[in-house]
Amino acid sequence: MFTQLTLDITLKDSFTFDNFVTGDNQLLVDLLKDKKLDSEKQVYIWGMHNAGKTHILQALCQYYSGSNINVSYLPLHQLISYSPEVFQGQEEMDVCCIDDVQLLCDKPDWQEALFDLINRARENNTRLVISANQPPTEISIELNDLISRLQWGPVFKLNELSDTEKCLALQQRAECRGFDLADNVANYLLNNCHRDIADLFVILETLDKAQLQQHRRLTIPFVKSVLGD
Template identity: 40%
Template sequence: MSKSEPMQLALAVTLPDDETFASYFGGEDSLEVSHLKDSFNNLQHAFQYTYLCGLGDSGKSHLLYATCVHAQEKGLSTMLLSMREVFEYGPLVLDGLDSLDVLCIDDLHLIAGNDAWEKAVFNLFNRFNEPGKCLVVTADLLPDMLNIELPDLESRLKWGTTFQIRSMSDDDKAEALVKRAHMRGLELTDECARFLLTRLSRDMRALLDVLDKLDHASMVQQRKLTIPFIKVTLNL
């Protein structure tokens, strides 16, 4: 495999087709979305780097997916690198990624304390640092709280614009489910959304998977989403 070509074996990350800036629970007018969109307008002038931090269900991964979708719509080469998916393959997966226009790295905190990974990400950062390139990373904490052992990498991680994103409340999750359903042409009432939150896992990814199942069942059976229908469909 040529060093100029990104390794494909470990990078089979599928982008959810409905996780866009428009469906972000914080709204398209939020500071973080406005900043990410502006990054594309400034690409040709300078390297664009954004650091998104937050705990689970903060929506930071959604913003990565949305950034990749936005890049694809603009005809730019892009990739989303999930550290949870590729960590076991080792730093070799980073080879050639500097050929991309836009690179998004999820859960970067997982490399903290791993010498080989820290050095590889540091080197990638330096190779990516040029006009026309956009790098967006997520982690659970701020750079100086990650226990990164390589001082130069910690310094690089502080270079760009940092956003601390709060975790979603139950109200946020209910609103997000209603909004996502509406974008699919599916009517999900607030009452039904709150029922799902009380009876199922509050993990947003799991809730969206349930919404997929309900959407399919509603289409097949030509039924509206009601609490009785939800109970039967999900065996609750």
């Protein structure tokens, strides 16, 4: 069961394992999808901006949806304006996903709260899945004991997709939206737009809305007309 705070936090329907192109990250995905939950009690995932960290954490929550596994998702970019009390009771979950831990820099009360949660989670056999933009040893957190706790489990770098994998990701996203994305159109987007995969997904959504409104097929000339190229 997916448990959520009484805050305005929702999961994106498109963030699933079905449309997550694993690339060189298969070992991480296999570990997260292991429903036995006793192999690793804490997993730390880091990667550059828009590498897919939020996607994989939300995909994990949706993967467990409908099962007997209780999971929560805590996006710190939304919660940081609240009190660190949001960590209270999270050790009662089977799985707790915490996104963007680097945002706790210069916030000693939050750092102490996360330190305490990690200790409680270990005592309660709760699996913590934590994301950040840097490895634990390089993250700008002042509480050294917390840095040590963040290394209690395996640390994975979320590797960026290759160009071929980005094209595949675009085609899978298009398929989820109900249309086919030709190879030449996918390659055009990759070579003529911002290469960040998250930005490419936004462009793809814009193109999909345009083709539905104008009853057009997604061809390169149509893409150029929509994007103003």
